[in-house]
Amino acid sequence: MTSEFKWDWVVKATHWTVAGLFFTNFFITSPGSDTHELTGYIVIAAIVIRLLWGLVTTSPARLSRFAPSVPSAIEHLKEVLHEKRDSHVGHNPAGAIMIWAMWTLILGTAISGWSMETDMFWGVGWVEEVHETLANLTMLAVTIHVSAIIVMTKLVKKNYLKSMLP
Ligand code: HEM
Numbered sequence: 526m527t528s529e530f531k532w533d534w535v536v537k538a539t540h541w542t543v544a545g546l547f548f549t550n551f552f553i554t555s556p557g558s559d560t561h562e563l564t565g566y567i568v569i570a571a572i573v574i575r576l577l578w579g580l581v582t583t584s585p586a587r588l589s590r591f592a593p594s595v596p597s598a599i600e601h602l603k604e605v606l607h608e609k610r611d612s613h614v615g616h617n618p619a620g621a622i623m624i625w626a627m628w629t630l631i632l633g634t635a636i637s638g639w640s641m642e643t644d645m646f647w648g649v650g651w652v653e654e655v656h657e658t659l660a661n662l663t664m665l666a667v668t669i670h671v672s673a674i675i676v677m678t679k680l681v682k683k684n685y686l687k688s689m690l691p
């Protein structure tokens with residue numbers, strides 16, 4: 526990935542929709558309100574669109590181009606530490622693991638929220654607990670995600686943020 530690399534507009538639009546609405550539901554909307562629910566449903570829709578795009582595009586956004594792999598992530602982190610280099614086009618293998626983790630966590634958060642609306646789980650205490658815990662774990666993953674981008678930008682001198690901006 527050169528500093529010129531830019532993600533396509535589907536990746537950018539869905540990323541900032543998911544990021545913005547995740548923070549909105551975490552900090553702003555009142556838990557369980559209509560706005561909170563609608564916001565959560567839009568998050569699900571944005572991730573589904575992104576995943577479908579990842580099945581059809583042949584660009585670096587293709588899902589199979591960043592399948593999670595621990596050995597590749599370790600290899601990549603060694604290269605970062607020893608050579609201060611990230612030579613991957615698209616997501617690097619450490620980012621890839623975090624991205625799949627974030628998609629899983631945020632979808633889990635939104636789907637557990639959704640399930641509270643069903644007859645089966647209405648008013649069930651542990652489902653609320655699951656929803657809250659997944660929301661907190663997503664926030665933890667996002668904190669690591671943003672920290673990693675800041676550290677990597679300084680370490681390997683690649684402008685990751687610019688690749689996600691218009
Ligand atoms: C201010 C906050 C954020 C910044 C600056 C940021 C920045 C970025 C950047 C630069 C990338 C591209 C990394 C690369 O080139 O490999 C990225 C990817 C990604 N970020 Fe964030 N991010 C933020 C918040 C979030 C939040 C809140 C979430 C999820 C809840 C999130 C989930 C993701 C995902 C899933 C990807 C992969 C994108 C894709 O392939 O569709 N990010 N982020």
Ligand code: HEM
Pocket residue numbers: 546547550551556557558561562563564565566568631634635636637638639640641642653656657660
């Ligand atoms: C991005 C997706 C979502 C995030 C980040 C999120 C986050 C949160 C958080 C942080 C709370 C407060 C937990 C607490 O401290 O009590 C909460 C509560 C709640 N959320 Fe969500 N939520 C999301 C999606 C949804 C969806 C899609 C629904 C329903 C359709 C939903 C329904 C609820 C309800 C009913 C509560 C109140 C639970 C209670 O009474 O404790 N959420 N959510």
